[in-house]
Structures are given as structure tokens and as C-alpha cells.
Amino acid sequence: MIAGGILLYFTIKRVIYKQIDNSLITEKIIIQDQIEDTDTIPDFEAALGHQIEVKSLNFPVRNFQAIKDTDLYDSKSNSFLACRYLYYSGNTIAKKGYIITIFQVLSEKEELLKDISLYMFFLFFSLMLISILINYFIARKLWRPFYDSVNTAGNFDIQLDKPLDLPYTDIIEFQQLNRVFDQMTTKMRNDYLNLKEFSENAAHEIQTPLAVIRSKTDLLMQQKVLNRDSISLIKSINEATTRLLKLNQGLLLISKIENRSFHEKKKVSLKKIIEKSLDNYKEIMQIKKINVEFEALDDALVDMNEVLAEVLISNLLSNAVRFNIDGGFIKCHVDDKYLVFTNSGLPLTIAPELLFRRFQKGSDNPQSVGLGLSIVKKVAESYGMHITYNCIDTVHEIKLQYRSGIPK
Amino acid sequence: MKLLIVEDDRSLCLSITDYLKMEGHVCEIAYNLHEAVNKVADNTYDCVILDIGLPDGNGLDVIRDMKANKLAGGILIISAKGSLDDKVTGLKIGADDYLTKPFHFAELSARINSICRRNNFLGMNEIIFNEIRINSNDNQAYVNDKLLNLTKKEYDLLLFFMANRNRIITKESIVEHLWGDDVILTDSFDFVYTHVKNLRKKIISSQGRNYIKCIYGFGYKFSDS
Numbered sequence: 001m002i003a004g005g006i007l008l009y010f011t012i013k014r015v016i017y018k019q020i021d022n023s024l025i026t027e028k029i030i031i032q033d034q035i036e037d038t039d040t041i042p043d044f045e046a047a048l049g050h051q052i053e054v055k056s057l058n059f060p061v062r063n064f065q066a067i068k069d070t071d072l073y074d075s076k077s078n079s080f081l082a083c084r085y086l087y088y089s090g091n092t093i094a095k096k097g098y099i100i101t102i103f104q105v106l107s108e109k110e111e112l113l114k115d116i117s118l119y120m121f122f123l124f125f126s127l128m129l130i131s132i133l134i135n136y137f138i139a140r141k142l143w144r145p146f147y148d149s150v151n152t153a154g155n156f157d158i159q160l161d162k163p164l165d166l167p168y169t170d171i172i173e174f175q176q177l178n179r180v181f182d183q184m185t186t187k188m189r190n191d192y193l194n195l196k197e198f199s200e201n202a203a204h205e206i207q208t209p210l211a212v213i214r215s216k217t218d219l220l221m222q223q224k225v226l227n228r229d230s231i232s233l234i235k236s237i238n239e240a241t242t243r244l245l246k247l248n249q250g251l252l253l254i255s256k257i258e259n260r261s262f263h264e265k266k267k268v269s270l271k272k273i274i275e276k277s278l279d280n281y282k283e284i285m286q287i288k289k290i291n292v293e294f295e296a297l298d299d300a301l302v303d304m305n306e307v308l309a310e311v312l313i314s315n316l317l318s319n320a321v322r323f324n325i326d327g328g329f330i331k332c333h334v335d336d337k338y339l340v341f342t343n344s345g346l347p348l349t350i351a352p353e354l355l356f357r358r359f360q361k362g363s364d365n366p367q368s369v370g371l372g373l374s375i376v377k378k379v380a381e382s383y384g385m386h387i388t389y390n391c392i393d394t395v396h397e398i399k400l401q402y403r404s405g406i407p408k
Numbered sequence: 409m410k411l412l413i414v415e416d417d418r419s420l421c422l423s424i425t426d427y428l429k430m431e432g433h434v435c436e437i438a439y440n441l442h443e444a445v446n447k448v449a450d451n452t453y454d455c456v457i458l459d460i461g462l463p464d465g466n467g468l469d470v471i472r473d474m475k476a477n478k479l480a481g482g483i484l485i486i487s488a489k490g491s492l493d494d495k496v497t498g499l500k501i502g503a504d505d506y507l508t509k510p511f512h513f514a515e516l517s518a519r520i521n522s523i524c525r526r527n528n529f530l531g532m533n534e535i536i537f538n539e540i541r542i543n544s545n546d547n548q549a550y551v552n553d554k555l556l557n558l559t560k561k562e563y564d565l566l567l568f569f570m571a572n573r574n575r576i577i578t579k580e581s582i583v584e585h586l587w588g589d590d591v592i593l594t595d596s597f598d599f600v601y602t603h604v605k606n607l608r609k610k611i612i613s614s615q616g617r618n619y620i621k622c623i624y625g626f627g628y629k630f631s632d633s
Contacts, residue, residue: 211510215423
């Protein structure tokens with residue numbers, strides 16, 4: 001564009017100058033003809049914008065023509081004007097020399113040049129602008145189905161039972177794209193469901209052999225002839241079995257939550273559930289000398305599955321008790337927007353967000369399976385609740401915000 | 409007690425039978441639905457321990473069959489699935505209790521005893537062990553006929569011990585019995601220790617003997633030997 005503009009400028013300039021030169025030459029020819037034909041120096045009025053000088057000499061001169069630029073002093077405007085002039089020296093028939101000088105003031109032509117260039121430039125510029133805009137709008141319209149498809153595919157959630165809702169398009173290539181996305185996501189979802197079913201079935205199947213192990217060790221324990229070594233061995237088996245059990249149960253629970261096995265909902269009173277849970281832990285908290293404060297709005301009702309609510313609260317409270325220090329405190333606050341558990345404890349050694357990951361343990365306890373908080377997170381997520389864990393020094397706080405508030 | 413154990417896993421079935429026999433119960437076995445239905449038709453049992461996942465059908469049908477034929481006896485469902493629907497359905501159609509596999513035998517014992525107590529109107533309202541007596545009608549415990557002032561958990565603990573007399577029970581099974589399955593408890597089993605200690609103290613201060621023996625490595629045994 002810019003290169004074109006520059007080229008244009010010089011081209012027009014050349015054109016104009018050529019025009020000027022041509023008119024200079026034409027004038028000169030007219031005068032020359034007149035001089036050479038009639039052998040007289042003519043008298044004439046200077047044409048507008050032209051200054052013509054004719055000088056006659058008594059001796060012959062060499063034929064010479066040149067067109068050059070110069071500045072002429074203009075008394076009227078008291079300044080120098082840029083001019084282009086033609087200089088011609090020739091001879092009459094009578095071999096008498098004469099010189100013709102024709103001056104053309106350029107300012108007008110310069111103006112013209114400037115104007116033309118400017119207009120041309122603006123023309124090209126707007127053309128370019130319009131062309132860009134048109135391109136942009138066409139491209140947008142053209143590519144819209146592509147971007148829509150890509151967006152939709154990008155938002156695909158394998159856990160939702162919703163098929164990919166790709167926008168209709170009559171462009172063959174994008175239809176193809178949509179088809180591929182559909183096939184791919186369907187296969188992904190099927191594989192995922194198969195895997196889930198398999199792991200759930202596997203977990204169920206594991207229960208029975210585990211029951212057998214536990215039953216045998218239970219019997220083994222009752223035997224009269226057990227020495228210290230045997231006891232120790234059986235104890236280890238018991239511990240490992242229990243751990244396996246809790247692990248299995250925890251994973252099954254998470255899997256069932258994802259499966260929406262707990263789809264029944266009702267208006268659950270968190271206050272009642274917390275009270276029940278606190279009662280359950282009453283003695284433990286007494287032994288650990290933990291001070292408990294509980295405040296709740298009577299109407300803190302949340303629309304969710306009752307069993308899951310109990311699991312949620314139980315896990316939260318169990319955590320608050322387990323990681324507490326002797327003589328510590330637990331504060332619980334429930335209102336219609338959120339639920340907060342605050343407790344004292346040892347400072348965290350890992351980043352709070354990591355605690356919600358499966359098998360992430362906050363302690364080195366071998367009995368701890370590390371699923372508690374990830375179960376809490378899973379329950380929270382399935383109801384669109386927002387959960388955060390904050391730890392300032394030795395004070396831990398878990399806050400759960402539920403979207404559905406009090407039913408009006 | 410006369411018990412019927414309906415369980416298709418032979419190994420597990422054998423374990424359960426062995427354990428219950430140790431308690432002095434008479435045990436009979438059925439490995440599938442067909443056998444179970446036949447057995448309940450021919451005999452009367454104080455309690456049927458019923459696995460739902462049977463190879464030839466759903467164990468719940470045994471319950472329906474028993475109720476349809478107005479057969480007496482307690483029913484304890486054991487199941488690996490732990491499905492809430494199964495539990496609700498089972499209890500609704502007439503089962504007395506529901507226990508999820510895997511379980512502690514001590515828990516199984518306690519549940520069976522509880523069912524039998526509830527169903528048996530004649531006698532068996534009381535559980536007696538030497539000078540300790542528990543009356544399940546008013547949920548009170550007595551030592552030498554003197555009332556013991558126990559908290560709920562201490563009462564449950566005593567009941568648990570007495571239902572599993574002369575057998576070793578692990579601290580784990582006590583924790584699960586007192587605080588439930590979901591309660592993921594503690595680093596140490598100090599709480600169990602404290603509760604046991606308190607219970608012992610109360611019994612002794614009422615001139616009762618201490619039957620709660622500490623068993624190295626495992627837990628406790630409630631016995632007078």
C-alpha cells in the first residue's frame with residue numbers, strides 16, 4: 001500500500017512534469033516556427049502563468065534545448081517562485097541567433113500534484129479499509145460454525161450424560177468436523193462408563209474375599225495357642241485388611257456419588273445432622289478436651305440427599321477432631337448461605353488445595369486412607385457447592401457455600 | 409439359638425458357622441435360594457442370616473417367602489453391596505436388621521443377639537453374666553441388682569461385651585460398633601481405652617468383678633476365666 005502510494009506520487013509527478021514540458025515545448029515550437037519562417041522576432045503577450053523571453057543575437061548560435069528547474073524572483077509577492085523553464089537557442093534563416101526562454105510557474109501544478117496524490121492516497125486507503133472490513137465480516141460469518149463447534153467440543157464434560165450439541169451447518173467440511181467430534185466424544189463417554197462400571201463391579205467383588213479374610217483372622221484370634229509372634233502377625237493382617245476395606249468403601253462411595261446413585265433429594269436440615277454428629281463425637285471431644293461452639297440458623301435447609309449430607313458432615317467433623325490438638329477448639333457455624341468448620345490444629349505442611357486430592361493425607365497415620373476430604377469435595381461438587389480450605393498458622397477453616405439457599 | 413446361615417461363598421459361610429458354633433449356637437447352612445426356602449419350610453429358626461447376592465436369585469425372596477408363609481424367626485441381612493435401596497427394601501419387607509460385608513464377627517454376634525432378644529417375648533429380656541444383668545426393656549444395667557449409672561456409649565459397650573462373652577474382640581470392632589461405619593477414627597484407639605476404663609471403674613465401684621480383660625495385640629475379652 002505504502003509502496004504503491006509512493007510509486008503513485010512519483011508517477012503523477014512525472015506525468016504532470018511531462019505535461020508541463022510538453023506545453024513548454026509546444027509553445028517554443030510555435031515561437032520557433034514563427035521566428036524561423038518570418039525571420040522576425042514576434043511580439044506577444046505572455047500567456048497566463050508563462051513568462052516568455054525572446055532574445056535576438058547578431059551571430060549564429062549552436063542549436064540547443066534544455067528544460068530545467070529554477071527559482072524566479074517575483075516582485076509582487078516578494079518571494080522566489082519555483083519555475084520550470086525551457087531554454088532554446090536557434091538560428092533564423094538569415095543565420096541570426098535567437099534564444100527563447102519560456103518560464104512555467106510550478107506552484108499551481110505543485111498544488112495539483114499534491115491534491116491528486118492526496119485524493120488518490122485516501123481513495124486507496126479507504127479501499128483497503130473497506131476490503132479489510134468486508135474480509136473480516138465474511139470470514140467471521142464463514143468460520144462461525146467452525147468456532148462454535150470447536151467451543152462446544154472444548155466444553156465437553158465426560159462426566160455429564162449429555163450428548164454433544166453441535167451447531168448445524170451446511171458447509172460440508174464443518175459437517176465432517178462435527179461428525180468426527182460426535183464420534184470421538186461418544187466413544188470417550190462409552191469407554192469412561194465401561195471403566196467406571198468395571199471398577200465399581202471390581203470394588204463390589206472385592207468385598208467378599210475381604211470378608212473372608214476378616215472372618216478367618218477373627219477366628220484365628222480366638223485360638224488358645226497363640227504366641228507373641230502369631231499375635232503380632234495377625235494384628236498386622238487385621239490392620240492391612242481394615243485399611244483395604246476403608247479404601248474400598250471410600251472409592252465405592254465416590255463412584256456411587258458420580259453415578260448419581262444418591263439422586264434422591266429433600267430439604268435437609270444441616271443443623272440437625274451436625275447436632276447428631278457432634279453428639280456422636282461427644283465423648284471423644286471430652287477426652288481430648290476440645291471445646292466446641294456451634295451456632296446455626298434453624299432454617300438452614302439444603303436441598304440434597306440425606307445420606308450424603310450425613311457423610312459430608314461426618315467427614316468434616318471427623319477431620320476437625322482428628323487433626324485437633326488436646327485442649328483445642330472446634331467452631332461450627334451454619335446459616336442459609338454457608339457452613340464453616342473452624343478448628344485448631346498443627347500447621348499445614350502441604351498446600352490446602354492439595355488436601356482435597358485422593359489419597360492425599362494430612363498426616364503420616366497409616367490408618368488414614370486419605371479419602372475423607374476428597375469425599376467431601378465430591379459431595380460438594382455434585383450439588384454445585386463451593387468449598388474452600390484456609391489455614392492461618394494453626395487455625396484451620398473449611399467453608400462450604402451452597403448455591404441453593406432457603407426455600408422461600 | 410438355632411440359626412440358618414444362607415451364604416453362597418463357602419469359605420465365608422464356614423467361617424461364620426464356626427464362629428457362631430463357638431458361641432454355642434446350632435447352625436445350619438444353605439448355599440442358595442432354593443436350599444434356603446426348603447430349609448425354612450422344614451425348620452424353625454431363631455434367626456436367619458441371609459446373604460442377598462445368591463447365585464440363583466435374590467435373597468430378599470426368602471424374606472418374602474417367609475412372610476408369605478407366616479414363618480417366625482428373626483432375619484439379619486448380610487450383603488456386600490451396601491446399597492441403600494436394598495437396605496430399605498429389605499427392612500420394609502420384614503427383615504430385622506442389615507449388616508454390610510465385611511463385618512466384624514463381634515458385630516454379627518451382637519446383632520443376632522439383639523434380634524433374638526427383640527423377637528423372643530418369653531425370657532431373654534435380660535442378659536446375664538454372673539452378677540451383671542442387663543434389662544433390655546428399660547435399657548438399664550445392674551450389678552448385684554444395684555443400678556449402674558452408665559452413659560449411652562458405656563451401656564452399648566457393656567452390651568457388646570456381654571453379647572460376645574469369652575471371645576476376643578478387637579478395638580476396631582468396638583469403635584465401629586459404638587461410632588458407626590462412617591466414622592473414620594483416630595490415630596490411636598485411646599478413646600476405646602478410656603471408655604473401657606470408665607466402664608470397668610463403674611462396675612468395680614458397684615462391687616462387681618472385672619471381666620474386661622486386656623488381650624495383648626488385639627483388644628479385649630469379656631470373661632471370668
